[in-house]
Amino acid sequence: MTELILYNVFNGLIIGAFYALMALGLSLILNLSGVINFAHGGFLAIGGYLAYMLIPYVGFWGALLLSPVLTALIGIVLERSLISRLYGRDPLYSLLFTFGLAFVLEDGTRYFWGPQTLPFSVPAWMSTPLSTAFFFITGYRVFMVTLVTVTVIALFLVLTRTRLGVRIRAATTDLEMVSSLGVNVVVLRNLNFGLGIFLAGLAGVLAAGMLGLQPTIGTELIMPSFVAIIIGGLGSLPGTLLGGLLIGLAAGITTVFFPSASEVVIYVMMGLVLSLRPRGLLGEEGRF
Amino acid sequence: MLRLDKRAGDALVWALLLTMPYWIGAVGGYTQLGSRVMILALTATALNFLLGFTGVLSFGHAAYFGLGAYGAGLTIKYLVPSTLAGMAVGVLAGAVAAAVIGLVIARRRGIYFAMVTIAFGQVFYFIAFRWNDVTGGDDGLSGWERLPIDFGVATWDILHNDLAFYYWVLLCFAIAIGIMAALLRSPFGRTLLAIRENESRARFLGIPVDRHIWISWVISCTFASLGGTLYGLLNNFADPHDLRWDQSGDFVIMAVLGGMRNFWGPLVGAAIFVVLQDYVSSQTQNWMSFIGLFFMIVVLFFRRGLLGMIGQHRAPQPRET
Numbered sequence: 233m234t235e236l237i238l239y240n241v242f243n244g245l246i247i248g249a250f251y252a253l254m255a256l257g258l259s260l261i262l263n264l265s266g267v268i269n270f271a272h273g274g275f276l277a278i279g280g281y282l283a284y285m286l287i288p289y290v291g292f293w294g295a296l297l298l299s300p301v302l303t304a305l306i307g308i309v310l311e312r313s314l315i316s317r318l319y320g321r322d323p324l325y326s327l328l329f330t331f332g333l334a335f336v337l338e339d340g341t342r343y344f345w346g347p348q349t350l351p352f353s354v355p356a357w358m359s360t361p362l363s364t365a366f367f368f369i370t371g372y373r374v375f376m377v378t379l380v381t382v383t384v385i386a387l388f389l390v391l392t393r394t395r396l397g398v399r400i401r402a403a404t405t406d407l408e409m410v411s412s413l414g415v416n417v418v419v420l421r422n423l424n425f426g427l428g429i430f431l432a433g434l435a436g437v438l439a440a441g442m443l444g445l446q447p448t449i450g451t452e453l454i455m456p457s458f459v460a461i462i463i464g465g466l467g468s469l470p471g472t473l474l475g476g477l478l479i480g481l482a483a484g485i486t487t488v489f490f491p492s493a494s495e496v497v498i499y500v501m502m503g504l505v506l507s508l509r510p511r512g513l514l515g516e517e518g519r520f
Numbered sequence: 521m522l523r524l525d526k527r528a529g530d531a532l533v534w535a536l537l538l539t540m541p542y543w544i545g546a547v548g549g550y551t552q553l554g555s556r557v558m559i560l561a562l563t564a565t566a567l568n569f570l571l572g573f574t575g576v577l578s579f580g581h582a583a584y585f586g587l588g589a590y591g592a593g594l595t596i597k598y599l600v601p602s603t604l605a606g607m608a609v610g611v612l613a614g615a616v617a618a619a620v621i622g623l624v625i626a627r628r629r630g631i632y633f634a635m636v637t638i639a640f641g642q643v644f645y646f647i648a649f650r651w652n653d654v655t656g657g658d659d660g661l662s663g664w665e666r667l668p669i670d671f672g673v674a675t676w677d678i679l680h681n682d683l684a685f686y687y688w689v690l691l692c693f694a695i696a697i698g699i700m701a702a703l704l705r706s707p708f709g710r711t712l713l714a715i716r717e718n719e720s721r722a723r724f725l726g727i728p729v730d731r732h733i734w735i736s737w738v739i740s741c742t743f744a745s746l747g748g749t750l751y752g753l754l755n756n757f758a759d760p761h762d763l764r765w766d767q768s769g770d771f772v773i774m775a776v777l778g779g780m781r782n783f784w785g786p787l788v789g790a791a792i793f794v795v796l797q798d799y800v801s802s803q804t805q806n807w808m809s810f811i812g813l814f815f816m817i818v819v820l821f822f823r824r825g826l827l828g829m830i831g832q833h834r835a836p837q838p839r840e841t
Contacts, residue, residue: 327772458638
């Protein structure tokens with residue numbers, strides 16, 4: 233029993249790390265551009281499939297780096313050419329647009345790579361369990377947790393220590409002021425969108441290594457990511473991170489006791505947070 | 521475009537709807553498709569009560585639509601074999617769920633409101649999806665069918681006669697549309713418009729904005745679940761995907777496509793959307809891409825909706841943010 237609980241707690245944390253990675257990208261875009269990017273899951277799938285195609289040429293490590301970069305480039309092009317036209321209009325329109333884009337991306341991956349689950353090979357040493365007693369701790373899972381941790385730390389360093397990051401955060405608070413101080417906000421939003429999509433692409437490669445590749449791989453992760461953002465508090469990136477880990481953990485623990493409720497539990501948590509603390513755990517008061 | 525008097529326009533719409541079963545065959549449709557259009561139009565109009573006339577963006581109406589379908593199906597299957605009882609339970613289930621959830625979300629606005637409604641909508645999807653014993657899980661709720669409506673003196677055989685069912689749907693549609701139109705013309709409806717146009721000004725006038733939005737939300741969701749009960753009856757089946765977020769998106773696009781600022785907009789949008797979906801999904805496996813592209817094109821080029829573009833009323837542009 234202890235082992236079962238441990239297993240599910242560990243599993244929950246890994247899933248939570250995914251949610252957090254995905255939700256952080258969504259949050260970046262939402263905070264700066266006011267766009268709920270429904271297509272985020274589609275970009276995640278693209279990241280996974282690109283890695284699948286790249287592995288024979290550049291190996292796992294090359295694909296791990298290259299695929300998110302390429303995904304981010306696709307995101308940047310789409311943002312620049314189409315999504316940016318919808319900024320400043322009612323959020324309804326960008327929401328519907330990315331909703332349609334999500335359909336196209338999911339169906340597009342199905343068209344090009346087929347509906348079946350594709351195997352995704354990770355380096356052999358990663359797939360063996362590290363200990364016999366705790367069979368579920370494979371090298372890959374440890375690697376994933378490490379990589380997500382490093383990525384999140386790097387993201388927060390970028391946002392606090394680099395000029396780009398400081399500008400992004402400043403523009404999130406007051407876009408017009410930053411614009412009138414001479415920052416090109418069109419480029420800033422564009423790069424910020426790319427950064428968000430980069431995180432989705434990275435999550436896609438990691439998810440493919442754990443679950444295999446399917447066209448719907450991203451669609452199933454997007455709703456929990458919304459919940460993570462709402463629980464953590466809209467506008468707060470640390471909140472989003474916390475929210476992601478919390479709901480992953482909650483889903484993991486629920487799986488032990490009442491498996492069929494593991495999906496519903498996160499929405500119950502969201503309802504509780506919204507009624508007890510409407511701005512979310514770490515959200516600023518009055519921002520939304 | 522013909523410059524139609526508003527009253528003449530309404531008369532034309534009703535005349536077309538009343539005679540639909542007799543001309544829909546001539547344009548390549550069939551009576552059941554007509555019923556489908558009317559049901560989805562009812563739901564899209566209900567959504568538009570909130571979206572177009574209160575200015576609140578809900579992206580989770582499928583939940584209440586689906587609750588209606590499941591409410592009706594479960595009642596007929598397990599409790600009372602009666603169409604009317606099933607519909608009553610379905611509508612009540614949607615209304616109660618909306619009232620409770622509305623308490624939590626009525627204070628949220630704009631993009632936050634949209635996200636919260638999307639997320640809450642998923643609760644019902646997962647319940648329907650996971651609670652196999654009762655709801656049939658992924659396979660949906662089958663093994664029941666709508667029943668003829670018995671009025672004592674006469675029986676309305678909506679089960680075996682598609683035409684009778686169409687007119688039953690049209691009757692429900694007319695009642696719901698009538699109530700919503702009357703509400704919008706009332707002082708309450710004018711207040712909703714005021715909130716849409718300028719929320720802070722409405723607040724300064726002493727209007728309890730959150731309460732109005734809550735009421736509008738409950739009305740909108742209640743009629744959406746009425747649409748859902750009819751949809752369940754139409755298919756003799758309740759599908760967990762009726763509850764999912766992609767279904768919510770369909771309702772929003774219907775409203776936007778037809779024109780959110782026009783009362784008949786969602787009806788036009790629903791007709792185009794249903795016919796297009798019916799056609800595309802019979803032609804290609806990749807209908808998802810087509811529907812997705814369709815969404816993107818509508819948003820980029822038809823933002824004011826068809827009726828907004830051709831109507832003689834210069835509808836105000838959606839609020840800039």
